[in-house]
Amino acid sequence: MLKTAFNHYINNFKGFTREIWILTLITFINRAGTMVLPFLSKYLKEDLHFSYNQVGWIMVSFGLGSMLGSWLGGKLSDKIGFYKIMIFSLFTTGISMFLVQYITTFLGLCAAMFVLMAIADMFRPAMFVSLGAYAKPENRTRALTLVRLAVNLGFAAGPALGGLIIMGMGYSGLFWVDGASCILSISIFALLVKEKKKTDHGDKTESASNTKSVFHDKIFWVFLFVSFVTAMIFFQLFTTLPLYHNEKYGLSELQTGLLMTLNGLLIFALEMPTVGFMERKAFPKIRIIIIGSFIMAFSFILLMINIWGGILVISMICISVGEILTFPFSNAFALSRAPRGQEGRYMALYTMSFSLAHIISSKVGFEIISDFGYQINWLFMASIGIFATLCCIWIKKALLQEKK
The missing domain is CATH 1.20.1250.20 (MFS general substrate transporter like domains)
Known part of the structure; x- marks a missing residue:
């Protein structure tokens, strides 16, 4: 009974292309490495001693940057292709993470968070479009679900790892690890996955x-x-x-x-x-x-x-x-x-x-x-x-x- 149920569960993970599994792996690495986000408001308040009002404005800048990045990522994916956008976004985000830890003024951080998220969230619509290219039409929804699963597992692991890093290295350690995870994950993607032109959905x-x-x-x-x-x-x-x-x-x-x-x-x-x-x-x-x-x-x-x-x-x-x-x-x-x-x-x-x-x-x-x-x-x-x-x-x- 248990074996049958387990086999049914495992069967849901079959039928994906190699590229979808690599996308899932890099999504997990990237999300597990996204340790700055759960601790960002804590970092701004306790480490940089900003007021609640200032923290609120920095988080608004963060959100507005995210919206701009999402729009740019989608528009540019249609213009020049999702593959180039994904590589540019994650690699540049990784470098930016190394640099943003050295910005400690209120206005500087508002600008930095806006730019950082505008670059980082170009990745999301591009990644969704990539699933349309690399997944088979009959299991596209399951491919989206598999990537969502990687996101959830990454978010579950990230805060725990982040807490350990803060204890051992301080908040600066988060920026180094987060940046490194962006560069590592997109390097794996660039090495193992070749660019593919978007095909028709087959599901219209x-x-x-x-x-x-x-x-x-x-x-x-x-x-x-x-x-x-x-x-x-x-x-x-x-x-x-x-x-x-x-x-x-x-x-x-x-x-x-x-x-x-x-x-x-x-x-x-x-x-x-x-x-x-x-x-x-x-x-x-x-x-x-x-x-x-x-x-x-x-x-x-x-x-x-x-x-x-x-x-x-x-x-x-x-x-x-x-x-x-x-x-x-x-x-x-x-x-x-x-x-x-x-x-x-x-x-x-x-x-x-x-x-x-x-x-x-x-x-x-x-x-x-x-x-x-x-x-x-x-x-x-x-x-x-x-x-x-x-x-x-x-x-x-x-x-x-x-x-x-």
């Missing part, structure tokens, strides 16, 4: 029938709004929820960490088999996103039941299931929606929706909590999640109309 059932500009694709813009909202409520997991755990239920950092670990374990154990099953059964991507966005919204309705600590575990399971259903298929929908030759632009806007959500999520959440309390914040997040679900239903109907 949900694509626009013509090649009009992305700015005239109404369905895609509604989809971007859905992506923004689901990302915004998901990011509450890392901003308002840890504080709520402590203030309402008195949970320690360890207990909050264990709840976060539950999310990571569920993603690791269930995402690839779920995507594999949905792909084999050929479920429409938008239908899966509808279910996922509703479950994510429902997880915040559960948080409003604030008389029993066990509800935190149930809510975490729901938001994890919502994440499993929403994010991999959102990635795949965005890529399949793009007309040939515009994949970079579409993936750039998709990536930017997450960057914008990252900037706004904590600000909105903390403002609502400050003025009205946690319960109203959970109600707000649940409400916009349900509205996003209704938008998905509209997209589903619009897609049917488009095919007629």
